[in-house]
Amino acid sequence: MDNIRKKDLLWMYRVMKTSRCFEERMEKEYLEGKQPIFNIGSGPVPGEMHLSNGQEPAAAGMIVHLTKNDTVTATHRPHHEAIAKGVDLNKMTAEIYGKKTGLSKGKGGHMHLFDPKVKFSCGGIVGAGIPHAVGAALANKKRNTNWVAVAFIGEGAANTGAFHESLNLAALWKLPFIVVVEDNSWAISVAKENSTSVPFNCTRAKAYDINGYYVKNNDPVEMYKVSKEAVERARNDEGPSIIEIKTDRYLGHFQGDPELYRNKKEVPSLIKKDPISKLRKRLIKANYVTIEELDTVDSLIIKEVNTAYEFAKHSKYPEPAEALEDVFC
Amino acid sequence: MDNIRKKDLLWMYRVMKTSRCFEERMEKEYLEGKQPIFNIGSGPVPGEMHLSNGQEPAAAGMIVHLTKNDTVTATHRPHHEAIAKGVDLNKMTAEIYGKKTGLSKGKGGHMHLFDPKVKFSCGGIVGAGIPHAVGAALANKKRNTNWVAVAFIGEGAANTGAFHESLNLAALWKLPFIVVVEDNSWAISVAKENSTSVPFNCTRAKAYDINGYYVKNNDPVEMYKVSKEAVERARNDEGPSIIEIKTDRYLGHFQGDPELYRNKKEVPSLIKKDPISKLRKRLIKANYVTIEELDTVDSLIIKEVNTAYEFAKHSKYPEPAEALEDVFC
């Protein structure tokens, strides 16, 4: 597979698969306490839930090139990046369950995951994470490291003022910064052609005199290659990049989204070319690994995911009075 | 002069000259009550004062193509556009003097001039006028007019989020909208190369799939041509444009600016190629008009400006209690 190290490909397979497993489980667990009548505030996992099934290549193909010194900021749809970046899965799951053992002791929830140990953060305001990554890149440059900072965003976020201001700053200061635009065609119900005046956001790199890359077909291997170049450039002080990847949102914007705005045939056709299944086949076909070996990987993943859910479910809730703590340090 | 109607050139000369006269007078009047010690809050014209001397070509070369049905939004440095757009000079001057006869009965001041009769407005927040012009363009399109809306901004404003969001909207909705970027090299003390990651903001048109134009050398005639094309395109429903013109700020950012950041030789060299003197010479050389005729124009301008200042100075102040009026209608 084009000179990509087997180790990297397997790593990508593993994190994509972990994310998928984690989210397929979440899809079910989320419904607990929400049936027969769906009530967003009910059950052990209340609140909004944005799943990334289908979008795993964006996270894996980029983050395979990062270490824990590199920073990642993500969005309201953060699980695939969190998992790829190595966020503690037990604590992340516990956080989503609102437990005291969670990353934020239950204060953050699924849209507000913070794991400073692996330099991961995300948030619920579209576009807002981009300047945070610019700031991390600035810190990296100031401290003479070769660490990079990557902001993951949806294609909808590329129309926010934050996008423009951040890209201009990063380019002006030649920061080790990359923005990955996950074009899943939709911003909730608004299709890209109804939100974005250019077909490809990577074109917008011209507005900052930086590099723009496009990855077609939700392809993790292409994403790997393009990201490698962008990360190397960033590490070598050659400035920021925009990478746009065409990816796919299999589920509703959030769980419970009736998706009346979307053609019912769209998702089945997307799932047919699922990148995880495709990568699995490619790995086997290239003789990188046997079916049995991958089955072993898969079962380890399932175990890891199960462990995380067990941990979360069996953890304690915080005491009500803890709500008043942690405003200031 | 390249097939430009004499009438248009004379109009441009006249408004440029009017603006220059108006501002040269303002430069002096502003100091009343501020000497020997400069106090920004003192005198009959208190508060910040941003003059546009040197930047007249941007206003004249564009607005010559507009009618009073077309909308203009301007910035904290609004006089050249206000005058070109036909804002009532008496009322505008009275407003700057804080008088009851002013455009806004003294409530707005120099940064907040509103003359809905000629569809002119401006404001003190960098970038904020851009979406207002987009909204006007949207209204124009909704009402099936062929009216256009033009936002004038400084090159510093091209790095605001408002710029990006507005351009994307205008392009997406194919609105009769134009943004004119007056590149006077400075945003207060910050030079363009320290604020902007591309040499030319017109390049940023690519980020929206619209037309971008560049006008060199603060040239009103070039500005005329480029604006003509952009306005025609807008009127013909061919979408928005970005025009950047290299222009010159002769004075400090505001009156009282010590300009310690700026090479003392810069301004004298700029004034040598003053666009108003140059246009005067060109008009005469092309035999469009005689020196005497232009002298007559000039003296009429001086009279008009004098009248405005007289009107302003002799007008009454509002009653203090009027401060409480006009919050709501």
Place this chain on the structure above:
Amino acid sequence: MEKTLEKIKKLTGSKAMAQALKQEMDIDDSIFIMGEDIGKYGGIFGSTSGLYDLFGKERVMDTPISETGFIGAAIGAAAEGLRPVVELMFVDFHGVAMDQIYNHMAKIHYMSGGNVKLPIVLLTAVGGGYSDAAQHSQTLYASFGHLPGLKVVAPTFPYDIKGMLIAAIRDNNPVVFMFHKTLQGLGWMDQLDASFGEVPEQAYEVPLNKSKIVKSGEDVTIVGVQMMTVEALKAADILAKKGINAEVVDLRSIKPIDKETILNSVAKTHHLLVVDEDYLSYGITAEISAIVASEGFNYLNAPIGRLAIPDVPIPYSRVLEKNVIPNSEKIVNAVEKLVSV
């Protein structure tokens, strides 16, 4: 307003909103709606449901995620004589567009000496209680109430939602219209009786600057707004059983505040508790307390009670969130303390 019985239907809050918009759009071509997901989706909280099909994409316009751009565009369009209704999906996002809202929408009428009118309605969803955490659960009533030039309303019941929205649309000033998610009567949230109520079919206006006594009583005045009104009514039932007869005032208007109704009530009850789903400091409890402490001081027989979110961001976990948002139980406790002084 004359009610004709056969023309009254029971509607949810969201249907009341959509009906108000429809009826006004029917009679006034210059009204159009902009916002994220307000087209086919009908608004994430149902504020525009059905309108896209009725009026098409020219009048019910989905936008990119560019709140500064499209809220700013509403200002420009309003200055040209149109009457935009624009939705900021969650009030929590106001920070990305606040300059347009408070430096321009709120001030241009004044800065222009009254020459530019901006008949804009800014719809925005407020409120927590369903574990949507710190960035999607706020009400921020006071963040808007503090700034001059905006009328800010927050109706509770479907009847008021329709009437105040119509009044807001017809008003020639910018009006911030806050609707509470839980009071929209959406199928996928808590089902409350309060979110379903009688709404006349014809168009009518409810004034934008009046509070309403939703339960009268003699012993204590409880001022609430939206969900806090609902909780106050629940509390009043419990208190009644304990022999305390509470008067409940539904604030409805955040700015301007209807001082008269509140002062008259306190003149009668001599006790005041203000309940707010916004943050404590510099919030509704502050402003109403101050009005009464300065203009109704002599009516008071006891210290004023304040109940609000205790100056912490809204936490995710249900147990934590429950602890910070006031509810009927906390109101009962607070009132008991108040009247026992």
Place this chain on the structure above:
Amino acid sequence: MEKTLEKIKKLTGSKAMAQALKQEMDIDDSIFIMGEDIGKYGGIFGSTSGLYDLFGKERVMDTPISETGFIGAAIGAAAEGLRPVVELMFVDFHGVAMDQIYNHMAKIHYMSGGNVKLPIVLLTAVGGGYSDAAQHSQTLYASFGHLPGLKVVAPTFPYDIKGMLIAAIRDNNPVVFMFHKTLQGLGWMDQLDASFGEVPEQAYEVPLNKSKIVKSGEDVTIVGVQMMTVEALKAADILAKKGINAEVVDLRSIKPIDKETILNSVAKTHHLLVVDEDYLSYGITAEISAIVASEGFNYLNAPIGRLAIPDVPIPYSRVLEKNVIPNSEKIVNAVEKLVSV
């Protein structure tokens, strides 16, 4: 703090700020400054004057006009362990960056369960009185005070400016540091005695959560902040001649409010006037009145007085502006009314 006499110099507010920044930057490499015109220009209101020459453009960074971008970048850099000081040139511009300020800077510590610390100082210039009109004259104290997660301070005198800025820089929480333009002692604005004062040369801290009694008295408590403290002191002089002995409290901290100092003062004087250069509704006068009406009710012998900008945008013309910003004369009148009840 021990004062050593020979080490005290008279400084203006702006020099006190620049000195605080210099001294802290000298001892801590992780501090850097970002903002518009804070480099060679030294800050439009002199907050960073001289620092560019001392520390160079890596540590004193001019930025584009991209407040969301660079204030957001300060958050990202702080999360990595740096200590950014970031300037929002006028507080009036907060709307273009408010999302970064209140949804992220203010909440990330909480939302991360205390795991992410954001030691950021947000400098911002406030205040009117020099005809800078509606978009450049505000204080917006309460707009910031309302939101949980920010410490918000507004010192008046050079001594406090230096000490509170040092405390702010050393604090591991985000601090909004508001400096009043007129109190910076700039050569091109009104010259006030208050803007020039004794400042020890060595570094020292003034706590971020304490008010200060700047004049003691028995008859009435006047709470002010920044220019309103200065006007209150002037008013106190006039009142003294009329036989009214006012106590003046300089609030200093907008959030959290030092309740104790205020309540103790009112316990002594039994009369309270709050004066604010921010808008009336939901402002400082509201919050402090509410605190006293709920926690110091029995101390009060008269209704609480409130003096603030009467819910209008700030007009340009001097005669109009003078009518809306409170001053010593209005304070005297308000106090006289108050104590005569």
